[in-house]
Amino acid sequence: MYKLLIKPILFCFTPETAHHITFAFIKFLFKIPGVSSVFRLIYSVEDKRLERTVFGITFPNPVGLAAGFDKDAKIVDEFSVLGFGFIEIGTVTPVPQAGNDKPRLFRLPQDEAVINRMGFNNGGMKEIAARLRKRKSKVLIGGNIGKNKITPNEEALNDYIKAFNELFDCVDYFVVNVSSPNTPGLRALQEKEPLKKILNSLQEVNNQKAVPKPILLKIAPDLTNEQLDDIVEIITETKLAGIIATNTTISRDGLVTEKENVEAIGMGGLSGRPLAVRSTEVIRYLVKKSNGTIPVIGVGGIHSPQDALDKLDAGASLIQLYSGFIYEGPALVGAINKAILKKSF
Secondary structure, X not given: OHHHHHHHHHXXXXXXXXXXXXXXXXXXXXOOOOHHHHHHHHHOXXXXXXXXXXXXXXXXXXXXXXXXXXXXXXXHHHHHHHOOXXXXXXXXXXXXXXXXXXXXXXXXXXXXXXXXXXXXXXXXXXXXXXXXXXXXXXXXXXXXEOOOOOOOHHHHHHHHHHHHHHHOOOOOEEEXXXXXXXXXXXXXXXXXXXXXXXXXXXXXXXXXXXXXXXXXXXXXXXXXXHHHHHHHXXXXXXXXXXXXXXXXXXOOOOOOOOXXXXXXXXXXXXXXXXXXXXXXXXXXXXXHHOOOOOOEEEEOOOOOHHHHHXXXXXXXXXXXXXXXXXXXXXXXXXXXXXXXXXXHO
């Protein structure tokens, strides 16, 4: 139904408008008695054999929703019945911010891709934490945190600590986002010394908690092997729980969409099918380099069950959907979980 009816209608609107329409429709739909149960019956695949225990957390299945889709945690309860094993919210910043100027979200249908330069638009840590405290479902939540655009890199650590403390009681794990290409200067924080400072400091705060929570690092697909080697070294040294590979790419190589159209869109991070091969390469490299000691969540270009299996075969412990969810719809979640069951057993 999604690909035949809903998707063609949504694709008549601009991507950001379609996103808001989708959220409003879902919230309305799930207020109808029984709808939640029907959706769970249709889309959710519940089987103990799908469980994965990663960095101390038992996930009901390995398929999650990536950060950026439900930034403000507005419909995590509704998404929880679509079969996701976990949902990552954010990126969350200390202070609310509007993000970059519109238009800032673009589809490349021929490539089954999306370009975004949203710029960490979100309602801020206090609003999001308050919403998470009121949620009804028990779905596992990841908190993706970042710095405000107006915060200089020298003061970025303060933003990460503020967001970490505010969300600590509301999420199950954290993700440090220094890899978005849409906040000026942010990727400079991926360099070895500034990154070590942020991660070590966050771990110090984390270890002061009664029960520390897993902290992961989300990295860009555009890093060289030498930079990936540094990432493995830093993760080991700071004792982080894992890596999310990968964020969006600034590369435009190999696109089918006409070059003039791509250039007209301008800056932004590319996600979707064109990212599949590179993100899988990064996963495989990280797993091999760390001898499998660092859990990796694979994300980037998962549009089919086989794409998901490729990520898992490369060594990913868990996977996440974003653009694939937009192009393929909610049935993709169940299809992946069924494929995992079929292959594993």
